[in-house]
Amino acid sequence: DTAVSQxxxxxxxxxxxxxxxxxxxxxxxxxxxWYKQDSKKFLKIMFSYNNKELxxxxxxxxxxxxxxxxxxxxxxxxxxxxxxDSAVYFCASSQVSSAGAYNEQFFGPGTRLTVL
Amino acid sequence: xxxxxxxxxxxxxxxAIVQIxxxxxxxxFNGLFWYQQHAGEAPTFLSYNVLDGLxxxxxxxxxxxxxxxxxxxxxxxxxxxxxxxxLCAVVDSNYQxxxxxxxxxxxxx
Numbered sequence: 001d002t003a004v005s006q007x008x009x010x011x012x013x014x015x016x017x018x019x020x021x022x023x024x025x026x027x028x029x030x031x032x033x034w035y036k037q038d039s040k041k042f043l044k045i046m047f048s049y050n051n052k053e054l055x056x057x058x059x060x061x062x063x064x065x066x067x068x069x070x071x072x073x074x075x076x077x078x079x080x081x082x083x084x085d086s087a088v089y090f091c092a093s094s095q096v097s098s099a100g101a102y103n104e105q106f107f108g109p110g111t112r113l114t115v116l
Numbered sequence: 117x118x119x120x121x122x123x124x125x126x127x128x129x130x131x132a133i134v135q136i137x138x139x140x141x142x143x144x145f146n147g148l149f150w151y152q153q154h155a156g157e158a159p160t161f162l163s164y165n166v167l168d169g170l171x172x173x174x175x176x177x178x179x180x181x182x183x184x185x186x187x188x189x190x191x192x193x194x195x196x197x198x199x200x201x202x203l204c205a206v207v208d209s210n211y212q213x214x215x216x217x218x219x220x221x222x223x224x225x
Binding site: 040041042043044045048055090096104105106107108109110 | 164201
């Protein structure tokens with residue numbers, strides 16, 4: 001009964017390809033996130049999404065797009081992969097109440113993407 | 117701009133005490149988190165401070181001073197398994213989480 005799960009765990013692909021990473025949470029949270037962690041271990045927010053609002057980090061290239069079929073899933077699609085996209089991608093979820101109360105984020109195990 | 121500073125790396129001895137500092141400059145403040153991340157694994161939640169003072173949780177404690185834009189994570193009775201990166205993150209006025217680069221803690225026997 002994993003709380004936040006991601007697939008695949010490892011993804012190796014060629015430059016120019018299009019790939020997707022799936023994320024699912026069974027915690028009933030209303031907000032999900034995608035992070036990129038590069039080789040320097042800096043955790044960078046890419047997107048945060050709830051059923052009302054998608055917040056995009058403006059530095060993220062538009063080759064990256066989140067897609068949420070329902071509240072429990074937030075998938076990440078990447079078009080025209082580049083060498084610099086190689087990193088670990090983490091999905092996370094949290095419950096952010098309407099009053100703005102903030103709870104901790106629960107992270108998935110990560111997907112290590114390698115672009116050759 | 118928004119900025120969170122932590123030391124890049126620290127070394128401590130098993131059984132000792134270590135304090136990891138975090139200073140922040142953000143647009144507003146709605147709380148500060150500490151996360152632990154072991155190599156190759158996901159970050160896991162350690163603590164949350166929104167009011168000034170010390171929060172104790174077992175061997176780990178976290179302190180906050182909002183007027184100084186400062187927090188620290190205190191780890192006591194260090195164990196080898198505490199070797200990890202420790203990430204400081206601040207919730208800003210838009211309820212966005214701003215992350216520090218993390219402090220890599222190395223524990224030596």
